[in-house]
Amino acid sequence: MKRIKTTSAGLFFLLLFLATSLSALAQEVEKADLNLNLRYFLKNNKVPYLTVETNTKVERRFEPVQGMAVAVYLNEVAPENLLANVVTKEDGKATAVIPPDKREVWNSSHQHTFIGVAEESERFEETTSEIEITKARLAISTDTTDGARNVMVLLEALDDEGNWIPVEEADVKIGIQRLNTVLPVGPDDAYTTDEEGVALAEFTRDGLPGDDNGNLMLVATVLDNDTYGTLTLEEAVAWGAIVAHSNDFDKRSLFATRDKAPYWLLFLSGFIFFTVWGTIAYLVYLLMRIRKLGKTKPATKPEPAPVELTPA
Amino acid sequence: MEKEIKLSEAQITADLYPRKFGLPGMLWTSLLIAICLVGAYAYYLQLRDGLGVTALRDYASWGIYISNFVFFVAISLVGSLITAVLRLSNVHWSTPLTRIAEIIAVSGIVFAAIIIIVDMGRPDRFLYVMIHGRLQSPIIWDVVVISTYLVISLLLLYIPLLPDLKIMLQHKEKNIKWLNKVYHFLGSFWVGSKEQFRLSEKAINILAVTIIPVAFCIHTVTSWLFATTYRPGWDSTNFGAYFISGAFLVGAGAVVVAMYVFRKAYHLEKYITDDHFNKMGKIVVLLALLYLYFNINEYLVPAFKMKKFEVEHLEGLFTGHFAGIFWFAIATSMVLPILILLFKSGRKPLPMFIAGLLVVVGAWCKRFLIVTPTMLHPMLPMTDAPEEFMHYFPTWQESAITLGSLAGALLIVTFFTRILPIIPVQETIAEQHETDKDN
Numbered sequence: 001m002k003r004i005k006t007t008s009a010g011l012f013f014l015l016l017f018l019a020t021s022l023s024a025l026a027q028e029v030e031k032a033d034l035n036l037n038l039r040y041f042l043k044n045n046k047v048p049y050l051t052v053e054t055n056t057k058v059e060r061r062f063e064p065v066q067g068m069a070v071a072v073y074l075n076e077v078a079p080e081n082l083l084a085n086v087v088t089k090e091d092g093k094a095t096a097v098i099p100p101d102k103r104e105v106w107n108s109s110h111q112h113t114f115i116g117v118a119e120e121s122e123r124f125e126e127t128t129s130e131i132e133i134t135k136a137r138l139a140i141s142t143d144t145t146d147g148a149r150n151v152m153v154l155l156e157a158l159d160d161e162g163n164w165i166p167v168e169e170a171d172v173k174i175g176i177q178r179l180n181t182v183l184p185v186g187p188d189d190a191y192t193t194d195e196e197g198v199a200l201a202e203f204t205r206d207g208l209p210g211d212d213n214g215n216l217m218l219v220a221t222v223l224d225n226d227t228y229g230t231l232t233l234e235e236a237v238a239w240g241a242i243v244a245h246s247n248d249f250d251k252r253s254l255f256a257t258r259d260k261a262p263y264w265l266l267f268l269s270g271f272i273f274f275t276v277w278g279t280i281a282y283l284v285y286l287l288m289r290i291r292k293l294g295k296t297k298p299a300t301k302p303e304p305a306p307v308e309l310t311p312a
Numbered sequence: 313m314e315k316e317i318k319l320s321e322a323q324i325t326a327d328l329y330p331r332k333f334g335l336p337g338m339l340w341t342s343l344l345i346a347i348c349l350v351g352a353y354a355y356y357l358q359l360r361d362g363l364g365v366t367a368l369r370d371y372a373s374w375g376i377y378i379s380n381f382v383f384f385v386a387i388s389l390v391g392s393l394i395t396a397v398l399r400l401s402n403v404h405w406s407t408p409l410t411r412i413a414e415i416i417a418v419s420g421i422v423f424a425a426i427i428i429i430v431d432m433g434r435p436d437r438f439l440y441v442m443i444h445g446r447l448q449s450p451i452i453w454d455v456v457v458i459s460t461y462l463v464i465s466l467l468l469l470y471i472p473l474l475p476d477l478k479i480m481l482q483h484k485e486k487n488i489k490w491l492n493k494v495y496h497f498l499g500s501f502w503v504g505s506k507e508q509f510r511l512s513e514k515a516i517n518i519l520a521v522t523i524i525p526v527a528f529c530i531h532t533v534t535s536w537l538f539a540t541t542y543r544p545g546w547d548s549t550n551f552g553a554y555f556i557s558g559a560f561l562v563g564a565g566a567v568v569v570a571m572y573v574f575r576k577a578y579h580l581e582k583y584i585t586d587d588h589f590n591k592m593g594k595i596v597v598l599l600a601l602l603y604l605y606f607n608i609n610e611y612l613v614p615a616f617k618m619k620k621f622e623v624e625h626l627e628g629l630f631t632g633h634f635a636g637i638f639w640f641a642i643a644t645s646m647v648l649p650i651l652i653l654l655f656k657s658g659r660k661p662l663p664m665f666i667a668g669l670l671v672v673v674g675a676w677c678k679r680f681l682i683v684t685p686t687m688l689h690p691m692l693p694m695t696d697a698p699e700e701f702m703h704y705f706p707t708w709q710e711s712a713i714t715l716g717s718l719a720g721a722l723l724i725v726t727f728f729t730r731i732l733p734i735i736p737v738q739e740t741i742a743e744q745h746e747t748d749k750d751n
Contacts, residue, residue, distance in 0.1 A: 253448075254448045255448070256448070257446070258444065258445065258446040258447065258448075261446070261447040261448050262448075265447060265448065266447065269447060269453070272529075273456065276460055276522065276526060277460070279518060279522050280460070280463055280464065280467070280522075282518070283467055283471075283515050283518060283519065286511050286512075286514065286515045286518075287467075287471070287515065289511055290474070290501065290502070290508050290511050290512060290515075291501040292501075293501075293503075293505060293507055293508050293511070294500070294501030294502055294503045294505075294508060295501050
């Protein structure tokens with residue numbers, strides 16, 4: 001009887017162990033899905049760069065994946081085509097630029113494919129993402145007709161023969177750079193390019209404060225275009241109101257350095273100080289007079305005999 | 313009205329002349345010296361190892377040192393109340409209390425200056441305050457006004473003392489020998505001529521007028537050390553008046569305690585009468601009501617609005633971590649003294665002594681509550697800071713230094729009573745002559 005009990009207990013614990021182990025194994029097998037996105041940027045028609053963005057779904061919400069290693073390739077996955085190995089930051093993003101040694105390959109075609117490969121990890125399977133980009137550029141020109149200020153943004157793309165051709169029917173945002181955002185130049189947020197590749201917007205923000213010379217920074221943006229990526233171009237234009245900034249630095253103030261105390265404070269504190277210490281000086285003078293009287297002048301009446309300390 | 317007792321000049325002199333300490337006096341003095349020595353040793357440790365031996369950290373950078381500083385500044389204001397305000401109001405009954413008030417003021421202001429240097433950590437840095445201080449900073453105003461108040465208080469103590477110094481020099485055999493030289497240096501020129509009396513009266517009157525605005529300045533500026541910063545509990549336009557009313561209260565409370573102790577120890581019932589207690593009681597209850605009024609303003613109005621950044625601070629005081637000490641301070645420094653002193657039977661010496669003691673103890677706690685909880689509730693949340701930075705409880709070194717400073721202030725008063733009359737002898741004789749003439 002005792003043996004049966006021992007055997008049963010042993011079997012129970014064996015099953016428990018197996019169940020726990022299998023469950024753990026099952027958990028290891030179930031890996032989460034990783035979303036990997038590549039985005040192409042070109043700012044001011046200069047050096048292009050890519051951003052790598054990673055996120056995953058956690059309890060019905062997408063959360064960024066930090067510390068994800070992603071290899072970015074140009075055109076095809078091969079060691080010689082490696083552009084960069086990047087690791088995502090806290091916001092799940094990382095940035096990669098096209099290194100100088102890939103310039104020749106980059107210049108060789110009007111169209112390129114970028115491929116991002118996130119290798120298999122404990123949490124995620126290997127994930128690949130790619131985007132195809134056609135090289136494009138922006139140009140801003142302005143004119144004033146009958147008092148109306150116009151902004152013309154030209155969008156052109158490179159064709160396979162190396163010619164820049166206008167891009168029709170593309171959305172371009174045209175705005176003015178403010179402190180933390182871009183303010184649209186007119187009532188519309190975005191403008192569509194015509195057959196000449198030009199998006200035309202009227203500047204209606206009269207009196208907008210500019211810099212010391214009245215310059216405003218116009219910003220034209222093609223945002224997340226499937227073919228051209230994100231293109232941004234900035235151009236200064238003297239359409240703003242001149243703002244004369246008053247600089248209080250190094251001026252006399254309550255928060256300045258000790259040698260820059262305000263005059264009113266110097267005067268007031270000095271007045272109080274010298275009034276009070278002048279009074280103290282006068283009191284010391286009175287004391288000196290009392291002292292002098294005692295030393296030079298005999299008492300007006302004879303010195304009385306000291307009183308006995310023991311009362312009668 | 314108490315019956316006037318006729319006293320001879322000899323009897324007054326004999327009664328008020330400084331006396332040797334008896335056994336209780338010796339024990340009291342020894343205890344104070346012992347506390348001071350422990351405090352001095354703790355200060356040596358602080359000098360050797362730095363402010364790290366205290367519990368002061370990045371957030372609670374002002375702790376019981378600054379609470380103690382504010383307490384000392386507050387208590388020192390009593391000199392101006394008893395000596396100046398009552399003198400200028402032509403109140404004569406306060407004559408026996410003037411010197412008590414002045415010596416409390418001097419000892420308070422001396423230790424206020426000392427404790428602020430202790431709080432600096434390195435005393436040599438005080439020189440930097442002078443060399444690099446900015447006139448725009450209330451800290452510099454405080455340094456200037458404390459020095460000024462100390463000088464004025466010393467003058468207000470010294471000038472009325474001149475006639476008594478003459479009496480001391482007339483009884484050299486009764487004095488400690490080496491002190492005769494000090495008495496000689498300080499008062500040998502006093503012959504008691506009419507002109508000397510006229511000049512000293514003039515000087516005292518000028519001092520009485522001068523000390524009032526300076527006293528108001530010293531505590532207003534001390535309050536501005538807090539109120540000029542935008543922090544919960546300190547961001548108040550009421551702080552100057554609030555501090556001054558509290559200062560007058562604690563000063564008056566301290567005088568009441570001292571009156572009782574001196575009367576008991578030196579049998580001065582004929583000079584510090586029940587009537588003095590009754591009148592001081594009325595002053596204390598008035599000041600307590602005034603301070604209670606300012607406290608209601610200071611706490612009820614922010615509590616009514618409960619601005620976001622004030623919530624944690626106020627809840628900490630009313631129901632949180634500091635609630636015990638907060639309600640203790642409110643009860644002891646205001647509510648209980650008011651309840652005791654509103655009734656005539658409460659204005660007898662013993663209940664007055666208890667009420668005075670409550671006021672002083674409560675006032676110290678109140679200063680701690682003004683300083684520390686606000687420091688622990690900064691505008692920006694405490695992040696990436698060690699756990700010990702988020703709380704404050706003074707270390708033994710800090711407590712020993714603080715207690716040492718309190719004992720030091722008491723020691724000044726104690727030694728003063730041993731070497732100089734604590735009640736003005738000459739003025740008491742003159743007042744007795746006036747009473748005799750009137751009769």
